[in-house]
Amino acid sequence: xxxxxxxxxxxxxxxxxxxxxxxxxxxxxxxxxxxxxxxxxxxxxxxxxxxxxxxxxxxxxxxxxxxxxxxxxxxxxxxxxxxxxxxxxxxxxxxxxxxxxxxxxxxxxxxxxxxxxxxxxxxxxxxxxxxxxxxxxxxxxxxxxxxxxxxxxxxxxxxxxxxxxxxxxxxxxxxxxxxxxxxxxxxxxxxxxxxxxxxxxxxxxxxxxxxxxxxxxxxxxxxxxxxxxxxxxxxxxxxxxxxxxxxxxxxxxxxxxxxxxxxxxxxxxxxxxxxxxxxxxxxxxxxxxxxxxxxxxxxxxxxxxxxxxxxxxxxxxxxxxxxxxxxxxxxxxxxxxxxxxxxxxxxxxxxxxxxxxxxxxxxxxxxxxxxxxxxxxxxxxxxxxxxxxxxxxxxxxxxxxxxxxxxxxxxxxxxxxxxxxxxx
Ligand code: CAO
Numbered sequence: 001x002x003x004x005x006x007x008x009x010x011x012x013x014x015x016x017x018x019x020x021x022x023x024x025x026x027x028x029x030x031x032x033x034x035x036x037x038x039x040x041x042x043x044x045x046x047x048x049x050x051x052x053x054x055x056x057x058x059x060x061x062x063x064x065x066x067x068x069x070x071x072x073x074x075x076x077x078x079x080x081x082x083x084x085x086x087x088x089x090x091x092x093x094x095x096x097x098x099x100x101x102x103x104x105x106x107x108x109x110x111x112x113x114x115x116x117x118x119x120x121x122x123x124x125x126x127x128x129x130x131x132x133x134x135x136x137x138x139x140x141x142x143x144x145x146x147x148x149x150x151x152x153x154x155x156x157x158x159x160x161x162x163x164x165x166x167x168x169x170x171x172x173x174x175x176x177x178x179x180x181x182x183x184x185x186x187x188x189x190x191x192x193x194x195x196x197x198x199x200x201x202x203x204x205x206x207x208x209x210x211x212x213x214x215x216x217x218x219x220x221x222x223x224x225x226x227x228x229x230x231x232x233x234x235x236x237x238x239x240x241x242x243x244x245x246x247x248x249x250x251x252x253x254x255x256x257x258x259x260x261x262x263x264x265x266x267x268x269x270x271x272x273x274x275x276x277x278x279x280x281x282x283x284x285x286x287x288x289x290x291x292x293x294x295x296x297x298x299x300x301x302x303x304x305x306x307x308x309x310x311x312x313x314x315x316x317x318x319x320x321x322x323x324x325x326x327x328x329x330x331x332x333x334x335x336x337x338x339x340x341x342x343x344x345x346x347x348x349x350x351x352x353x354x355x356x357x358x359x360x361x362x363x364x365x366x367x368x369x370x371x372x373x374x375x376x377x378x379x380x381x382x383x384x385x386x387x388x389x390x391x392x393x394x395x396x397x398x399x400x401x402x403x404x405x406x407x408x409x410x411x412x413x414x415x416x417x418x419x420x421x422x423x424x
Contacts, residue, residue, distance in 0.1 A: 002029020003377035007182065008398070010089040011035065011066060014042045016138070016164060017123045017198065018095035019062040020171030025091075025178065026065035027370040027379035033085065033394055034063065034385065038070040038416030041387040054361035055384065061367045063384035064357070069395070070388035070416035073104045078414035082106065084399045086114045091178055095123035098133045108193055118191040119181040123170050127197040136198050141166030145202020150209040152239040154226055159239075170201040208245055212237045223247055228301040244269055249303055252336065253311040255319040265336040266319045268310055268326075272296045277329045282313040355381045391415050 007030040011022040019042070026032040036042055044058040072078040082104075086092060092111060094101055101107070101122075111120055125136020126144070134140075142148050142160045152159035163169075177194035185191060203210070212221055216237065220227050225243050227233075244250030250269035257264040270278055275296075279287045287293040292302065299306060314322050319335035326333040337345075343366055348354040355369040360383075370379035392410070395401045401409055409415060 001377070003374055004028040004030040004179075007031070007091065008089040009033065010085050010092040012092060012094040012096070012101075013123075014095065015044055016058075016062060016167035017170045018093055018174075019044075020168045021121070021123075021174045021178070022066065022093050023062055023064055024172070024175045024370065024372070025093075027372075027381070028374070029377060030091075031398075032066040033089070033390075033398065034066045034068045035071050035073070035082070035085070036068055036387060038072050038388070038414075041068070041070070045387060051362045054359070055386070057365060060357070060359060060362070060365060060384045064367065065380075065382045066385055067390035067394060068385035068388055069391045071391075072414045072416075073106075075412065075414040077409055077412035079105060081395070081399065081409060081414060083114055086111055086118060088398055089115075089118060090182065091119045091121060093121045093174070093178070097135045098124055112191070116190060117185060119178060119185065119194060120191070121174050121178050121181075121194040121196075123174055123196050123198065125198050127195070127200055131199075136166075138164055138166040141170070141198035141202050144199045146206045146209055146237075147202050150206060150237050150239055153241045154231065154239050156239070165205050166198045166202050169205055170196050170198045173201045173204070209237045222297075222300055223249060225249075225251075225303055228303045230301075242267075248272065248332075249299070249307075250332075251303075251307045253307060253314045255314050255322060255335075256317055258315065263336045263338040263341070264319060266314055266322045267334045267336070268307070268314065268322075269332040270299075270306065270310075271332055274329065274331045278310070278331055281325060281329065281331065282310050284309060352379065352381070357381055357383050359383045360386070388416050 004025060007025070009022055009025050009030050009032040011018075011032045011034040013019050013022055013034075022032045022034070034042070042059060042063070044062070045055045047056055048058045049056045071081055073082050086106070108120055111118060124132070125134050125141060126132055131144075136144075139148075139160045142165060143158070145166065147165060148158040148160050151161055174194065174196040177196060181192050181194050213236065215221060216233060216235070220233050223243065223246075224238065224240050226238065242250070242252040248269050248271045250267060252265050253268050255264045255266050276288045279285055292298050293306075317325065322333055323335055342348065343354065345354065349356070352369040352373070353371060355367050356364055357367050358364050367381065369381050392406075395406055395409055395415070
């Protein structure tokens with residue numbers, strides 16, 4: 001049995017943020033019914049296409065284990081079917097532009113009238129307030145949530161990060177909100193509205209930078225490299241390059257082969273507890289006792305010199321040799337892994353973190369599996385649905401439409417042409 005077996009999700013999501021959330025729910029065992037516009041579907045099906053005619057990796061990697069129904073929610077029969085879906089489902093998840101669901105005629109009030117037990121979960125770019133009506137994509141959220149202003153080097157522009165903290169990060173937050181609301185419903189019998197704003201989710205993930213914003217009012221941030229370099233702080237948390245986010249200084253350092261390999265680097269942290277071991281490893285035993293180097297606060301104005309010296313050593317080793325030497329000594333280091341190296345790591349396939357999935361249109365592709373491992377509910381990754389692949393199945397098995405009634409729906413134009421053939 002899967003953890004969320006028996007839970008039906010009306011998945012009205014598209015692009016990345018919402019689909020990330022419903023994919024997790026599907027991996028935990030929920031029946032996720034993805035509602036898509038007839039003949040069009042989720043826009044990502046046709047975005048960044050690499051195999052002509054096949055659903056893109058953008059779509060397939062975010063919509064595993066779901067079923068797809070084509071449904072025009074602006075058509076009268078489509079509204080009837082959508083109402084039936086709301087009656088049958090436990091959760092409605094959506095990430096339309098602000099107001100889109102209301103314009104379809106399905107406000108939260110109306111949805112509650114149809115099914116008081118339903119949980120309605122929404123992602124918007126911003127929470128209530130002056131920006132509530134804005135459409136938002138990933139990088140806008142990274143900028144508005146404070147991440148971009150604190151990412152990058154001090155002498156460069158703000159930077160966005162490759163990790164999709166705005167989209168996938170918000171999807172993760174929403175997923176927790178949904179299971180929490182399901183848990184509360186067990187006790188109250190009532191559904192509720194779960195809202196996640198992308199700005200809020202990014203800010204939550206950038207929490208330590210708000211910590212630093214407040215510390216700044218009481219003095220310089222001594223663990224930031226700029227402190228040791230004598231560069232004054234302004235009035236906002238600055239960009240910290242590759243400085244470690246915690247109290248232990250860390251940097252990205254070159255490793256053997258860096259001249260030709262853009263990822264021949266390691267992260268290296270000079271944790272105070274292992275300073276003496278660091279000194280021995282890099283051939284600087286005198287720093288263990290030398291004034292100016294022996295104690296952590298004394299080292300803060302010498303981080304450039306210290307890390308340059310460590311780098312002279314890491315440049316003689318591959319990033320994996322650095323790991324092999326430092327790990328047994330408890331010196332925290334980590335290789336900079338490329339996506340190619342991760343894709344080739346069989347250890348990640350053994351744990352299900354990376355998976356190989358077969359697809360009728362595109363053949364085998366790689367995907368990232370479920371990163372959350374439940375011992376009693378292991379996730380099994382199944383391919384994403386083709387557009388409308390399960391329309392007839394959902395109409396009959398989930399909603400109970402049969403015979404003439406089913407033909408009426410299929411013939412109405414509300415569920416797409418393809419399904420008309422399937423029902424004949
Ligand atoms: N049947 C009929 N109409 C449908 C439909 C269906 N099955 N599914 C969607 N539509 C309609 C919507 O009702 C909407 O119509 P109106 O504009 O008339 O209300 C229209 O399709 C477009 O929906 P949208 O505005 O949500 O889509 P968009 O491409 O214009 O905007 C996005 C995309 C992501 C910017 C916007 O949805 C948004 O801001 N979402 C919230 C924040 C979010 O999740 N952003 C992250 C996306 S991942 O990068």
